Amino acid sequence: MTNDGEKMKKALCAVISLLSVLTILVFWYMISWKNPELMPTPVETLKQMFEMIVNPTGVSLFEHVAASFTRVFIAYFSATLAGVLIGVAFGWSEIFRDFVHPIFELLRPIPPIAWIPIIVIWFGIGEVSKIAIVFIGAFVPIVVNTYSGMMQMDPIYEKAGKVIGANRKEMLLEIVIPASFPHILAGMKTALSQSWACVIAAEMIVAQKGLGYLIVRSMESGNMGNILISIFFISGISALLSYLFNKLEAIICPW
Amino acid sequence: MSEKAKVSAVGLTKKFDDLLVLDNISFDIAKGEFVCIVGPTGCGKTTFLNILSKIWPATSGELLIDGEKADPKKHNIAFAFQESSAFPWLTVEQNIRFGMEQKNLPKEIINERTEQMLELLELKEARNYFPRQISASMESRVVIGRSFALHPDLLLMDEPYAQLDIEFRYHLEDAVLKLSKMTGSTVIFVTHNIEEAVYLAERCIVLTNKPTTVKTIEKIDLPYPRDICSKEFTDIRDRITDYIKWW
Numbered sequence A: 001m002t003n004d005g006e007k008m009k010k011a012l013c014a015v016i017s018l019l020s021v022l023t024i025l026v027f028w029y030m031i032s033w034k035n036p037e038l039m040p041t042p043v044e045t046l047k048q049m050f051e052m053i054v055n056p057t058g059v060s061l062f063e064h065v066a067a068s069f070t071r072v073f074i075a076y077f078s079a080t081l082a083g084v085l086i087g088v089a090f091g092w093s094e095i096f097r098d099f100v101h102p103i104f105e106l107l108r109p110i111p112p113i114a115w116i117p118i119i120v121i122w123f124g125i126g127e128v129s130k131i132a133i134v135f136i137g138a139f140v141p142i143v144v145n146t147y148s149g150m151m152q153m154d155p156i157y158e159k160a161g162k163v164i165g166a167n168r169k170e171m172l173l174e175i176v177i178p179a180s181f182p183h184i185l186a187g188m189k190t191a192l193s194q195s196w197a198c199v200i201a202a203e204m205i206v207a208q209k210g211l212g213y214l215i216v217r218s219m220e221s222g223n224m225g226n227i228l229i230s231i232f233f234i235s236g237i238s239a240l241l242s243y244l245f246n247k248l249e250a251i252i253c254p255w
Numbered sequence B: 001m002s003e004k005a006k007v008s009a010v011g012l013t014k015k016f017d018d019l020l021v022l023d024n025i026s027f028d029i030a031k032g033e034f035v036c037i038v039g040p041t042g043c044g045k046t047t048f049l050n051i052l053s054k055i056w057p058a059t060s061g062e063l064l065i066d067g068e069k070a071d072p073k074k075h076n077i078a079f080a081f082q083e084s085s086a087f088p089w090l091t092v093e094q095n096i097r098f099g100m101e102q103k104n105l106p107k108e109i110i111n112e113r114t115e116q117m118l119e120l121l122e123l124k125e126a127r128n129y130f131p132r133q134i135s136a137s138m139e140s141r142v143v144i145g146r147s148f149a150l151h152p153d154l155l156l157m158d159e160p161y162a163q164l165d166i167e168f169r170y171h172l173e174d175a176v177l178k179l180s181k182m183t184g185s186t187v188i189f190v191t192h193n194i195e196e197a198v199y200l201a202e203r204c205i206v207l208t209n210k211p212t213t214v215k216t217i218e219k220i221d222l223p224y225p226r227d228i229c230s231k232e233f234t235d236i237r238d239r240i241t242d243y244i245k246w247w
């Protein structure tokens, strides 16, 4: 009975979600049909997308996606590594915290994109610059979450470790880090969407390849179809990444 | 007596700033003895256990185990806290193994004791669950299992059943008695519930209000398992209740 009710509810939810997508498509169709100068129709856009994939002029759509993706990949993983290490050091060593925290708090509110001018002057307009910007965007939430996860740990676990006779190293590796792991993952999740946003922004300013670059070029050439395609890909990939992340989280952090 | 004592508290005193909580508390406990501590709410029972377990330093006084200063790295002390302290990132089985693995016990012993605890505390079916997937009563049992599996020299229990329903309490009390006999551990068990104390303890330490001292130590010389309806039982229970009611 309740099971049937659950099923009904699920089916209803699916229908409503489908309706919402349909509504957008209908509106899009109406607007583009009435004002073709504003945007191409959904079907035309789709055609254009196939064209870009199968028969590209110059850099193909997949090359753009791959370029953005590679940057995110490199920057995100190095930021995770560095961010968790620094975050743990923050949470663990009072001396380190007292020394670095003021600097960190000073730099933290600066939006990653505001670093672009400095980074371009220092590193030029090559790959390093874009990776550096994405790195900054991903690094900050990971440090903050790791650190606050350690601070928020229920002191009962520390007591339990102390009574068992754990030394400082065991306390850190076997109690404090596992206890903060959900927070660390939450930071990594925020960082992942930040990275994706940052790579687009960076590419809009300094790049010859990538989805951000594609958007800007399309804007300059007034190609609305390409702009829409880029936007779909940006949001689609972002959704895909967070979906994959959630799946991964359920595997590595099942509690 | 004092050469034979397993655990001795010598003039334990604890102040939080100006608040004197524990005032010069001394007693001896023999090896394998089961001692309950009762006292009014907020009198410092948890504080007392925190000092015995060396989580907090005492303001003055000493805790001796086998005549030496107590040290968690050397002595085998276990603590079942008032709050649930099962590690949420470990499964039921891993939680029970945790302490033994920390102490680097041989693998066979760890396996054997883990199975024994899972069996005795009826956790076998839940062995691969995480704490958030099980009930509060099961979680308490996990912590009890983790503590007893160490066969500790000294086991401190701070109202470990506060969250449990009555029916299960009696069941667990019997399990705890059995475990304490089996492991030969010296147990200090804190409770609000005088009936529970009289059911469990060989001796019952009654504490006063703050600043807390030992009001009296009551020997409970009844055979196990105890009949909570018998005259002797209710007499002792009422006597201890009177001690606590006196102020």
Ligand SMILES: Nc1ncnc2c1ncn2[C@@H]1O[C@H](COP(=O)(O)OP(=O)(O)OP(=O)(O)O)[C@@H](O)[C@H]1O
Binding pocket: B016, B019, B021, B040, B041, B042, B043, B044, B045, B046, B047, B048, B082
């Ligand atoms: N960390 C602390 N700092 C200052 N005062 C404290 C601290 N911990 C406990 N106290 C005080 O010490 C007294 C005893 O507290 P404790 O928790 O040991 O009592 P308890 O007997 O365990 O109470 P309960 O029956 O509620 O478990 C209380 O008055 C409390 O306010």
Ligand SMILES: [Mg+2]
Binding pocket: B045, B046, B047, B082, B158
């Ligand atoms: Mg308490």
